[in-house]
Amino acid sequence: MTEKLRVLTLNIHKGLSQFNRRMVIHELRDGLGALDPDIVFLQEVQGHNQRFALRGVWPGAQHEILAGNRWLHVYARNAVYDHGHHGNAILSRFPFVSFENEDVSDHRYESRGLLHSVVAIPRWRRNLHCVCVHLSLHERGRNRQLEAISGRLEELASRDLPIIVAGDFNDWRHRASAILERRLGMTEVSLARHGRAARTFPAVLPVLRLDRIYVRGFKVVSSQVHKGRPWSLLSDHLAVSAEIERA
8 A cells, every 4th residue: 555655846937947048848857757756746837838839849738748658647727828828737646536727816917726636546545635836926816825725625624635735835924834734734844854944946046945845644754855956957946855654
């Protein structure tokens, strides 16, 4: 029976290196493959980009490339524009039972969604609920989105179902942890293991603690922010991973 899971979150910056110098989606695929997580939460994933396609440099839907033959995948577009769209994606070694994207945009100039998937882990009596998020740059919007997360998951938490919420929280003031702990009884993996959230942005010299993994129903065995090469060259954010065990 699978008791431990390795999970990872990363804002992939639309598959572009820091400062948008080049497309690095294949290097990202190799990096994820080397870490071999069970579940991956991805933000700023491009489903399509007509401009790159016309220039002959569009490799295809990024979540499909990253998943390859290793993971199953779900994707939800949030930002839609004339030449394409991007959003959140979840990759999983285990089958998806369902998924839904909830629009939590605070205003029309910043499209955001909560990608909520249900994953069936072999021989688990209860399915795992995974929510991938990319929250607002503005505190008012983040607060509303955290309320939306809490409202969506409170009934599940009351039934003691296993839950993971991960992504780019843009949480400059570090308010999310208190809200999700109080409303849902969740624990942030870096806080649990190291006493503070990991510094993940900007990737070359990380200062801000933006990328998080929150869990309920698990013991945090380990957590790590992936610094240095190749990760500092593959996005403007760093990846955060954790090994968690059913509590």
